[in-house]
Amino acid sequence: xxxxxxxxxxxYPSFGDGDLDAWLAGNKATAPPAVDDVLSALRAGPAxxxxxxETSALxxxxxxxxxxxARRDRSVPVMWFASAAALIAMAVCGAAAAAGRLPTPIxxxxxxxFAAPSSTHVADGVSRRGPxxxxxxxxxxxxxxxxGALADSAARGALIQECAAYRRDDEHGxxxxxxxxxxxxxxxxxxxxxxxxxxxxxxxxxxxxxGSGGSSPHSGSGSNSHPGSNxxxxxxxxxxxxxxxxxxxxxxxxTGPGSGTxxxxxxxxxGxxxxxxxxxxxxxxxxxxxxxxxxxxxPGSSDGTSSNATHGPxxxxxxxxxxxHSSTGRSPQLIRADIARAVELRAGQVRPANTxxxx
Amino acid sequence: xxxxxxxxxxxxxxQGNEAAFSxxxxxxxxxxxxxxxxxxxxxxxxxxxxxWVQVVRGLAxxxxxxAAWRAWLFTTARRRLLDQARxxxxxxxxxxxxxxxxxxxxxxxxxxxxMDNLATERAIALVRKLPPLQAEVILLRVVAGLDTExxxxxxxxxxxxxxxxAHRGLKRLATLLEGAGVTL
Numbered sequence: 001x002x003x004x005x006x007x008x009x010x011x012y013p014s015f016g017d018g019d020l021d022a023w024l025a026g027n028k029a030t031a032p033p034a035v036d037d038v039l040s041a042l043r044a045g046p047a048x049x050x051x052x053x054e055t056s057a058l059x060x061x062x063x064x065x066x067x068x069x070a071r072r073d074r075s076v077p078v079m080w081f082a083s084a085a086a087l088i089a090m091a092v093c094g095a096a097a098a099a100g101r102l103p104t105p106i107x108x109x110x111x112x113x114f115a116a117p118s119s120t121h122v123a124d125g126v127s128r129r130g131p132x133x134x135x136x137x138x139x140x141x142x143x144x145x146x147x148g149a150l151a152d153s154a155a156r157g158a159l160i161q162e163c164a165a166y167r168r169d170d171e172h173g174x175x176x177x178x179x180x181x182x183x184x185x186x187x188x189x190x191x192x193x194x195x196x197x198x199x200x201x202x203x204x205x206x207x208x209x210x211g212s213g214g215s216s217p218h219s220g221s222g223s224n225s226h227p228g229s230n231x232x233x234x235x236x237x238x239x240x241x242x243x244x245x246x247x248x249x250x251x252x253x254x255t256g257p258g259s260g261t262x263x264x265x266x267x268x269x270x271g272x273x274x275x276x277x278x279x280x281x282x283x284x285x286x287x288x289x290x291x292x293x294x295x296x297x298x299p300g301s302s303d304g305t306s307s308n309a310t311h312g313p314x315x316x317x318x319x320x321x322x323x324x325h326s327s328t329g330r331s332p333q334l335i336r337a338d339i340a341r342a343v344e345l346r347a348g349q350v351r352p353a354n355t356x357x358x359x
Numbered sequence: 360x361x362x363x364x365x366x367x368x369x370x371x372x373x374q375g376n377e378a379a380f381s382x383x384x385x386x387x388x389x390x391x392x393x394x395x396x397x398x399x400x401x402x403x404x405x406x407x408x409x410x411w412v413q414v415v416r417g418l419a420x421x422x423x424x425x426a427a428w429r430a431w432l433f434t435t436a437r438r439r440l441l442d443q444a445r446x447x448x449x450x451x452x453x454x455x456x457x458x459x460x461x462x463x464x465x466x467x468x469x470x471x472x473x474m475d476n477l478a479t480e481r482a483i484a485l486v487r488k489l490p491p492l493q494a495e496v497i498l499l500r501v502v503a504g505l506d507t508e509x510x511x512x513x514x515x516x517x518x519x520x521x522x523x524x525a526h527r528g529l530k531r532l533a534t535l536l537e538g539a540g541v542t543l
Binding site for chain 1: 375377380381384385388389392393404407408411412415416418419476478479481482483485486498500501502504525529532533536537
């Protein structure tokens with residue numbers, strides 16, 4: 001085919017790409033008439049035959065969107081249930097962690113992460129319900145201070161346990177104020193120097209009925225044989241409350257009117273009957289007090305005279321044990337035996353004997 | 360072209376509004392069919408239907424203006440065209456012969472032609488006489504309304520090659536019209 005001149009047959013300039021842009025923009029004069037006709041025919045409006053497939057296209061469109069909506073609707077209830085189940089599981093685990101009921105490794109993790117009671121505190125015999133309770137020992141009924149700051153019973157129970165352990169460590173000279181385990185307690189008390197008074201005033205224990213000594217051997221403390229204990233200096237019933245959480249701390253027994261910080265020595269449930277109790281721990285003497293022995297001052301032991309009753313940290317030193325020995329006339333060996341018995345009672349393995357028979 | 364309302368129409372269609380989708384379909388299907396009838400006259404309707412199936416499924420994820428929408432539509436159609444051509448090569452029971460330049464296209468069935476569409480059909484027949492790249496470039500620019508860059512991206516060419524192909528195709532078209540004495 002011969003080459004055409006730059007102008008076309010009709011004398012129009014060659015219609016190139018640039019001319020096409022102008023033609024598409026609306027400048028029809030740039031194209032030869034025949035080309036203009038062809039291009040205009042290509043861009044003509046829709047013919048009837050070109051719109052016949054609309055029904056099938058709309059059907060496909062509806063089907064796709066219906067399936068998408070169904071998938072979305074199905075996923076919503078599943079998400080709801082999954083979220084609800086997760087929340088319930090978290091609540092249950094949280095409550096268990098606060099109560100110290102999780103397995104030891106998990107409880108320790110919860111203690112580190114969420115300041116839940118540590119497993120060691122639980123294992124220290126700060127039983128949720130001391131053995132004494134089972135044996136009719138002192139009921140631990142911590143009373144929340146009027147401040148109302150401890151409305152949550154689970155948190156309050158944890159702090160009660162912490163108070164008992166804190167008191168024990170303090171008596172042993174372990175300087176618990178610096179221990180990270182007691183950080184929540186220190187925080188609640190407003191400082192390490194206020195922990196003991198906080199425990200004494202914030203938690204109160206209502207011990208067993210007077211003379212119920214039998215409720216726990218410890219309960220005897222204060223109730224029977226210690227007039228002082230009844231003096232309410234705290235014989236023991238634990239006014240100190242905080243230690244009530246530690247059944248070992250024996251709050252209960254203190255039948256004393258008092259207030260007695262009583263806690264602790266526990267006669268009964270006697271927190272003191274933890275494994276940590278040493279021979280010199282006067283608290284256990286209180287355990288034996290069920291037998292009428294003068295409960296050592298031990299932490300809140302029933303002995304009203306206990307220094308710890310109300311007024312201060314229980315003095316549970318070997319000196320006191322000696323003093324107790326001298327006051328009661330019982331030999332240290334017997335005292336140790338009583339301590340061991342108190343431990344067993346606390347563990348709930350042995351039914352408390354009639355405290356009146358002791359000593 | 361949908362024009363200024365395209366964004367609203369697209370959003371409604373993506374939400375499942377059938378009326379909005381109908382607007383998009385009525386605007387795009389005639390151009391799509393003309394392009395496909397020029398590129399693969401035996402299977403234009405099938406490829407168009409498959410193209411719209413793909414578009415419906417991907418509509419919710421599409422993001423862009425009207426120019427991007429038309430580019431996406433014709434890109435999808437071209438891919439379906441190539442897939443069908445490959446399939447026919449593997450199973451040549453119904454071979455799809457691509458129109459080669461210079462070959463006389465089969466005479467369209469006059470019974471199928473509507474009077475109002477005669478000029479369009481003749482125009483398509485003329486474009487089919489052009490070399491494949493030239494025909495495709497002219498169709499994508501004139502029928503689909505795509506610019507040079509979009510056509511280059513769609514065909515896998517460069518903008519310069521697209522401009523050259525458009526220039527030569529229009530020139531050849533003019534020659535064909537002159538030689539055939541075609542009046543539309």
